[in-house]
Structures are given as C-alpha cells and as structure tokens.
Amino acid sequence: MKDITEFTCIEYEVPEPGIARLWLNRPATANAQDTRLLYELNTAFDRAAHDDDIRVIILAARGKHFSSGHDLGEKEWYETMHDYRTVAPVCGFACAGAERQMAREEEIYLGFSERWRNIPKPTIAAVQGKCIAGGLMLAWPCDLIIASDDASFSDPTVSFGVNGVEFFNHLWEVGARKAKEMLFTSDALSAEEAQRLGMVNQVVLRAELEEATLVMARKIASKSRFALKMAKKAVNGAQDAQGRDVAMQNAFHLHQLAHTHWLKLHDLLVDPNGLPEATRKALGLDRDKS
Ligand code: ZN
Numbered sequence: 001m002k003d004i005t006e007f008t009c010i011e012y013e014v015p016e017p018g019i020a021r022l023w024l025n026r027p028a029t030a031n032a033q034d035t036r037l038l039y040e041l042n043t044a045f046d047r048a049a050h051d052d053d054i055r056v057i058i059l060a061a062r063g064k065h066f067s068s069g070h071d072l073g074e075k076e077w078y079e080t081m082h083d084y085r086t087v088a089p090v091c092g093f094a095c096a097g098a099e100r101q102m103a104r105e106e107e108i109y110l111g112f113s114e115r116w117r118n119i120p121k122p123t124i125a126a127v128q129g130k131c132i133a134g135g136l137m138l139a140w141p142c143d144l145i146i147a148s149d150d151a152s153f154s155d156p157t158v159s160f161g162v163n164g165v166e167f168f169n170h171l172w173e174v175g176a177r178k179a180k181e182m183l184f185t186s187d188a189l190s191a192e193e194a195q196r197l198g199m200v201n202q203v204v205l206r207a208e209l210e211e212a213t214l215v216m217a218r219k220i221a222s223k224s225r226f227a228l229k230m231a232k233k234a235v236n237g238a239q240d241a242q243g244r245d246v247a248m249q250n251a252f253h254l255h256q257l258a259h260t261h262w263l264k265l266h267d268l269l270v271d272p273n274g275l276p277e278a279t280r281k282a283l284g285l286d287r288d289k290s
Contacts (some may be wrong), residue, residue, distance in 0.1 A: 009037035020048035027063025032071035067135030113167035117141035154188035159278030161271030168251030
C-alpha cells in the first residue's frame with residue numbers, strides 16, 4: 001500500500017494566498033476519471049483541507065471539457081486497488097460477484113463525492129465544456145459552481161441501463177421534475193438552464209472563467225474561516241435533514257442492482273447496447289461524421 005506523493009493526473013497550486021486550486025489534467029481523455037486520478041484528487045483535497053492557510057478550494061479542469069466521467073476503459077482495476085490507501089473501511093476489492101464492484105464504488109465513487117462535499121472549507125467548481133455523468137460527481141460536491149457559457153451537464157446513465165450516477169444528488173441540484181427529465185431523456189442542461197434552476201451560481205464567458213472563479217474565491221477567503229465552516233455545515237446538515245443522505249444510499253443500492261443485472265446478462269456493468277450511443281450523444285458527436 002502506498003501513499004500518493006506526486007501527482008500525474010492533476011495539478012495542485014496556490015495561485016494566491018488563501019486559495020488552493022486543483023486542476024484535472026487529463027485533457028487528452030476529456031479528463032476521464034480513472035482510479036489514479038480519483039485518489040490523486042482525494043489526496044489533493046485532503047492537503048488543501050489540512051492546510052490552515054488555505055481558506056477556499058477551487059476545482060478546475062485543463063482542456064476543452066471539464067470531465068467526460070468515469071474512465072470506462074480502465075480494466076483490471078481490482079489488481080491495483082490494494083495499491084492505494086483506502087479512505088473508508090471497505091473490503092472486498094478482490095472478491096467475486098457484486099461484492100467487488102460495490103466495494104470499489106463505495107470507496108472511490110460515492111465515498112469520495114460525499115467526503116469532498118463535507119470538506120469543512122468552501123469549494124468552487126469551475127466548469128467548461130462537457131460535464132458528463134461522473135463529471136457531475138466532481139462538480140456537484142463543490143459548494144459553488146461557476147460555469148462558462150459553453151458548459152453543459154448530463155447524466156446519460158439510463159441510456160445504458162442504470163438509474164443514475166453513484167452520487168445521486170439530482171433532486172437537490174435541479175428539483176424532482178427536472179431531475180426526472182434529465183434522467184429519462186439523457187439530455188444535457190445548458191449552463192444557462194442550470195443557472196436558472198439554481199444548480200450553477202454564475203455563467204461567464206469561457207475566457208473569463210478562471211478570473212471570475214478567483215474573484216469569487218477571494219471574496220469568500222476574506223471571511224472568517226470558522227464562520228464559513230459553520231455556514232457550510234448548517235446548509236449541508238439541512239439537506240441531510242430533508243433525507244438527502246438516506247435517499248443517496250437508496251439510489252446507490254439500486255445502482256448496484258443495475259450493475260448486477262447487466263453483469264448477469266452480459267458480463268458487463270452496463271447495457272452494452274446503450275453505452276456506445278449514449279456516450280456518443282453525451283459527447284455531442286454526430287453519428288454520421290464520427
Ligand atoms: Zn457504478
């Protein structure tokens with residue numbers, strides 16, 4: 001088991017005092033999330049959380065797109081899971097059946113997203129381009145989202161036979177009716193629509209995304225660190241009092257049932273008939289030209 005001592009999939013920087021900025025840095029894959037990237041990101045969030053000089057954390061992305069989601073091309077992950085120091089008391093990575101996949105998703109998908117949501121410091125996601133499925137699981141745990149005008153947000157998982165991404169926060173992001181539309185159709189929300197629904201705080205021109213995010217971070221960093229922590233706890237606690245955390249667990253277990261269903265039918269985690277088309281649609285690719 002090894003600790004991560006250097007980053008290869010992300011960058012960590014302090015652009016100015018009090019502000020940490022984490023960059024997703026796999027632009028060639030539209031910042032697809034493999035195991036390594038997620039553990040690096042978790043280590044970076046911990047570093048920023050533990051550093052008392054850091055008051056605000058920005059999550060940004062290199063390249064055209066924020067994130068294309070989980071790296072579904074990653075095979076044999078179970079052989080490397082034990083290389084990482086797990087953050088949750090989970091077991092079963094090397095086991096058979098549904099146990100192995102559930103352990104992985106409890107740790108690096110739902111587990112990480114919930115953990116980052118509860119970092120006791122304000123976090124801001126700066127989102128450009130596509131933010132697809134697992135991409136939502138990086139943006140949604142952040143306290144604020146600033147999007148560029150070219151950003152779009154989608155969860156196309158129903159198209160390949162799953163109820164939604166592992167961090168099932170749709171209801172608390174866009175409301176029940178829009179959440180159903182988003183899930184049932186796999187259609188993307190534009191930045192403008194996401195702002196109107198309250199999911200996004202600001203929409204800015206692509207060229208202004210970095211500066212607009214820093215302006216917001218600066219404003220927040222000038223406030224009391226302890227007051228910010230308490231304000232965040234108060235809002236997150238209110239959402240959980242509405243049943244958010246219980247609903248999240250329920251949706252996660254349905255998600256595991258869906259994986260088990262497709263494993264039984266096709267020895268794959270998702271419906272292979274829906275996946276290529278859903279991915280193509282989510283990436284905005286034209287069927288005839290690609
Ligand atoms: Zn899953």
